[in-house]
Amino acid sequence: MCIRKPPFPRLLLNNVSCMRNAQHVLRHVNVSLHNGSALVLTGANGSGKTTFLCMLAGFSRPSAGEILWNGHNIQDSGIFHQYKLKLNWLSLKDAITDRFTVLENVQWFELLEGKYGKALPALELMGLGRLAKEKPKMLSMGQRKRVQLAMLIVDRPIWLLDEPSVALDDEGVKLLEYIISEHRKNGGIVIVATHLPIEIHDSMLLRLPPRFPRRMTFFDMLDRSYIM
């Protein structure tokens, strides 16, 4: 009988901890991510969701443990250069410039990837075809978020999404869910930090514990007339 070894995860967080301001934000996190998988991070404000994504992006180093990509530590200099080219980062602060039109912003991103021809269809999918030639300052917050989603479609295998559904309407959230699902079908990995419900089929959920557990909730205080 031939017993096959399970495949090595594409991304592995091995007993990872992270400190900020000399205090532990994350402790002993273990996560394995294979091609096509998704991880949803939830937790109270300040629990460390963005810190988690920043570590995966290589912006901050784990204080203990290691993050392995294809079995190599992402902090190794030769590896980090290759690894960061696989990442696509979406956060509340976008990188859209008013010097370019909406279309040129997405095309610029595409050009960096050495790709061509996906920018306009991506904007059309996001319902922004008619605004393609406008300057981004003409856009609403939700429309800017849709431009960011169009940039994601241009495609790198690992998506790190910090609160991707903020400012999106119901249709925008459905589009977000759709592109996440298509990306995963193509073997991509998605890690999402969110407070808002997003439907991501068959995803792993990591709920980070609160950093400063409260003895009393806001509603307890209301009940006991501490405030008002």
Ligand SMILES: Nc1ncnc2c1ncn2[C@@H]1O[C@H](COP(=O)(O)OP(=O)(O)OP(=O)(O)O)[C@@H](O)[C@H]1O
């Ligand atoms: N630049 C920084 N320097 C020091 N400490 C920081 C820094 N940024 C964040 N922190 C601390 O790290 C902790 C985790 O912050 P983080 O932004 O990761 O939380 P979060 O779960 O993403 O929160 P939110 O839901 O509010 O976005 C917080 O307690 C915060 O005070």
